[in-house]
Amino acid sequence: MNKKTGLIFFPAFDWAISPTHPEREERLLYTRDQIFEEGVMDLPQIHEYAPRLASLHDISRTHFCVPMVQSQVTEAHLIAAGSTLQLGDSIVNGEIRNGFAMVRPPGHHAMRVVHGNRGFCSINNEAVLVEYLRRRHGIKKIAIVDSDAHHGDGTQDIFYHDPDVLFISFHQDGRTIFPGTGFTHELGGPGAYAKTLNVPLPPGTGDEAFMYVVDNLVLPVVKDFQPEIIINSAGQDNHYTDPLGSMRFTARAYADFTKKLQPHLAVLEGGYAIETALPYINLAIILALADVDYSNVMEPDYWPGRFKESPERIAQVQRMVEQLLESWANKDKVDLPNVFGNDKYYQRKKFIYYDTDYIEEEQFEKVRMCPDCPGYIIIKSRGERGYRAPIRIYAVSIPFQACHACQSEAYDIYEQAKKQKECEYVYMQDKSTDTCMYYDKVKGQEWVTEG
């Protein structure tokens, strides 16, 4: 275990959503000051990597960007995603033991379809990494643990039907914070039942309940799932000083969590207490990953015992954990047709609000209920931009584990959709052959990218 911890620090000092937006140049400034002054990058346990760009195809493999990748991503997005891929490569090829992509902009609210920016996210860095690891390195089973105060709804959306991705998100109760989702009953689609687990925590939750969830739910479930790679969506807005969240986690607890989970890769997500939390949490996470003593890292206004957890809250969290453990334990015994129906397709309707770009999306998602594979996914989506004409798309996604029947059926559907009138853009995302296609009906033109 003498391998190093890889770091990519990409604070994007020349990129902001807008000058006064929480996602602005200043966000990682104090983190930089803290980790540079500590000399962390010089520690023998640490190796700092240069950021790199993800390719447009890396993005297409994961997202349906409307109308195309170039219209949704800036160079900063490609660098944030690319840096994550760089660390993924370095972990798989054995150069480093684990890594931390301290990058901006974040990504965990970006869903499979991207009409615009929601929750400060356009591109889902973790999801882009997962599809890349599969394609490039043949890795199958991956666990993502989301420790952001906001529900990782984008990541959940992308892997909702994927039995090989375990997604666990603990966060502030969605009834009190964006994006308003992430309840215990959201457990995954018919082909991936209970591979999604949500722990909505009451506002005000502190370290004690946090550690309870980690010790009693997250660690045992991840262990049971036996992933090849563990990714932490390391949002830091559960901190007691965060202006957007109402939780009471400390930097120390984030480090303890990191030490216990031992993620291969932590990817920075939210966290907007840029002075009072980020410098301390980021430093503590780096030290925890590198197995360096972090007990001397603390917020200036913190003292042990500052926050006391109420017994009611603990009890409430305990009940929730019990319920989720039961769902996990019984995932293979559940009568799925009873829950999801017995049709050729499982279908659901979604309304998605893009808070950053004021877009309302109406989505209709169909999953082929296939006995041999997770089944292809069809999406009809309509993005309403208020002042502009709505954009309608039709998209087909073939999972990397797809069977031949599903693959050929999906291509037929794609070809048919190109002839129909209702959508402006038609997409095909074939993860089994790593081919992405996109058809612009107005221009009558098709683009193909291959990995």
Added chain:
Amino acid sequence: MYIGIDVGGTSTNAVLLNEGLVRASATVPSSEDIITSLLDALDRIMKGVPAELIERVVFSTTLITNLIAEKKYDPVGLILIPGPGLSHVHYKYNTDTFIISGAMDYRGREIIPLNDNEIEKAINNLNARGYKKVAVVGKFSVRNNKHEKTVASKLASLHPDWHVELGHQVAGQLNFPRRVVSTMLACATKDKYSFFVDSVQAALSRRGIEGAVYILKADGGTMPLNKVSGVPIETIFSGPAASTLGVQALIPPGETAVVVDIGGTTTDLALILSGQPLLSARGAPVYDNLTQVRALAVKSVAVGGDSLVERVGKEILVYSERLGPAFCLGGPMPTPTDALRVLGLTRLGSPKKATEAMEMLGQPLGMSPSEVAQKIINMVIDVIVQEIEAMFIQWEQEPAYRVWEVLQKRKERPDMVVGVGGGAAGFITQIAARIGANPVIPPYSPVANAIGAAVAIPTIQINLRADTEQGYYTIEQEGYQGKIEKDPFTEEDALLLADEWLKKRAEKYGLGNAVEKTEYTRRDVFTMVRNWITTGRIYDISVQTPRGIIGHIGARGGFK
């Protein structure tokens, strides 16, 4: 006319440049008494040249670097104020270290006050252990130097004769551990450095030279000799910088080249990318510790002409140690120089002895002397080529913190491999062939370091960090903290203020004319929003005079 002099541990090189041409050069052995060897070198290059014609003399030296390497300096005690963060067990510096309470945060706000008792106790302890030199360094002292100054005034009141060095005055960039090392070395070498400066001045005045006198810094820039007593540490790694600048002057402008300086026990590598020597992203390293000294990227590889070669079982090994000169020059063991001699790639030493050395190694293995020789040379070249490749990769892998920095990353490979130093001749062709570049051994390559010193121009830079919410700014190089008088204080104001400080600093060092052309190498603006209101801005601005050399040697390459 310009003079460049490189004062090394074993020899002193000097050149006299006249209108871009090397008019004279000399290599003399360095003596214990610097003045003697300086006078010797000066006399050799100045034959028939009146002292009044010398406009400028630039020195580079490895003397202080060697003192540090050999640990020949007075002990320095440390008083550190690290506060919370990394565990204090990391702060071990092979000397008595006293850690006292107190802490600043990243914006220079005091979060833990000093404790007077602890300060006094630390000073008493240092006194009891006989220290007379103390370095005081606080975490984030770059943002607020109050704690360091308080400790310093306590030291001054108790022990006015002690030599005290403060972290914020030695190096202004963030990195506490590197600042500790830099401050400690600055404290340790100040006397020796003053001695060097005095010797240089004595030698020059004895020969009546009244031109401007400069010393080369590790980053390849120069500073007036009499002004740098403040921060000699910036000059201590100037030796390798001198060779690199020398090569820069000896090859055409705009080339990408690897500089290979093969010495007896080490080979120094440096890169010139599109005509500009590469600066190290990290500070210059001293043994295992990094300092905060801005330096050219130089990689020292532990093989050279005198490296010990031995047969162990069926293998031939090249070690990094040196036991003496090559066998063909009367040394005890075979070396790569012997191998070169056998292959006819050098004319040093006795060919008979060299063949004998190769036979000693090859006979038990059934190899002919030339086979053994080729094998040894290949092994040495392997090591050097690998390191060259690694340097380029490391340069490409350097972190970037801005979108434009990532987008402008480029990949470059050398057009030429330039050999300097004694051992270069035999190796350069083969190294160049291996990496697909042209081998070049420029004229005057044995005195490239002195040429580098002669052509070096002053560089001067200022980093300004202004925090309008707190209403103060700092100038990293000066350790200065001042109030922002203007309100509102715009980016334009920040740029002007940085310019003003650059001029001020230039005048302080007698470099007033150096700041005609300046360039901003960084201009970051951070809008601060607190509770949904814009409360201020942080400006991070770097302004400097362009790096470069006076001109290229030959054909009046740019010399005036």
